[in-house]
Amino acid sequence: MHASGLNPVSRDQPSPPLWLLAELTYRCPLQCPYCSNPVDFARSSEELSTAQWIDVFKQARALGAAQLGFSGGEPLVRQDLTELVQAACDLGFYTNLITSGVGLTKMRVAELSEAGLDHIQISFQAADETVNNMLAGSRKAFAQKLAMARAVKAHGYPMVLNFVTHRHNIDQIDHIIELCIELDADFVELATCQFYGWAKLNRAALLPTREQLTRAEAVTQHWRQKLAAQNHPCKLIFVTPDYYEERPKACMNGWGSLFLDITPDGTALPCHSARQLPIDFPNVKTHSLQYIWQESFGFNKYRGFAWMPEPCRSCAEKEQDFGGCRCQAYMLTGNADNADPVCSKSKHHEVILAARETAQQAPLGLDNMVFRNEKMSNIIIKG
C-alpha cells in the first residue's frame, strides 16, 4: 500500500468511466423482494436536484462517459426525467431508461422519445399475472407493464424486456419466453437473481436449485434454436447466478475500470452495491467527478492488482476476473479484500456450497420473504 493510502496502480491515469448509471431516486411504487437497492435505503430521502444531475452528466461526459443509464428505484417517479434525458442527449450520451413501466403512459413515452431517449428496458416479475403482482406488491402492475411494453414498441423502440428469475418463477421460463414472443420482444434478459441488497436478505427463499437452473437453461436453448430456425429476431440472453459457478464474474470489468454509479444523494460508487462496504465514498456535492474517478481513495482502493492478497495475487486468472466481486467477498466473508467466495480456490468457498445445499433442501413456497418498502427498510435500520 502507498503511504497515502492509495494503491500505487492508481497513479496511472485510469481509463474513462464509459458507463454512467444515474440512480435518480430510491422511491419506487413496487416492492420486489430481490431489489438490489440497499436495504437501508430509507436512511436518506435526499435526492440531487435537476441542476445537480445535469452538472454530473456534463462532468462525466468530459471524462469520457458515453452511455448513461437512468435507474432507481423507479426513475419515472422523478418529474424532471424528460428534462434530464434531454440534457443527457444534448451532451451526446447514448441513453437508456431502466424501468418497471409503472408510471409510464403513452404520452410520457412520446415525450421521452422527443427528448432523444435511445432505449427503454421494462422489467417484469413473472409471466403469470398473480405471481407478478404478488412479487411486485401491486395488483395493477402486470396489466400496466403489458400495456407499456406495447406502447414502447409502437413508438418505434426495440422491445427490451428483463425478467429476474428465481426459484418462484424459473420453472415457468417457457411461459416467460412465450409472453416475450407474444409481445414482439427484440431482446429478452433472463437474469437469474444476483444476491445483493434485498435479494441477499431473501436468498434462502430465492436461490433456485441446480435442477431448476439446468432445466431453465435447456428450455432457453431450445427456444433459441426454434427462433433461429424461424429467422425470428428475438434474442434470448440467459444470465446464470454466480452461486452455481466455480469462478466469479469479472465484476464491473474491474473496480473503477469503466462503471460509475451515482446514487440519489450524490454518493459516487464503483458499483451499485458498494455502499455497504466500510469505505467512505465521495459525493458529487463536495468533489468534482474528475477527483472522484481519478484520485479518490474509494475509487482507487481496489483498482489494479496490487491490493490482492493470496490466492488471487499469484493466480493466473486474475486478469480475467479481478478476484471477483468485492461486495460479495465482504458480505460472505466479512472482508472485502478476500477472493470472491464463488471461486473454488477461495478458502471461504464452503459458504457458497452451503447456500446451494440450503436451496436444495428448502421447500418451494412463497412464504418468508421480506418485501422491499420503506416501512421494512426502517425496521431494518432500527435493527
Ligand code: SF4
Ligand atoms: S427491483 Fe422492483 S422494487 Fe427495486 S427498484 Fe426495481 S421495480 Fe422497484
Ligand code: SF4
Ligand atoms: S483465486 Fe482469485 S483471481 Fe484466481 S480465479 Fe479465484 S477469484 Fe479469480
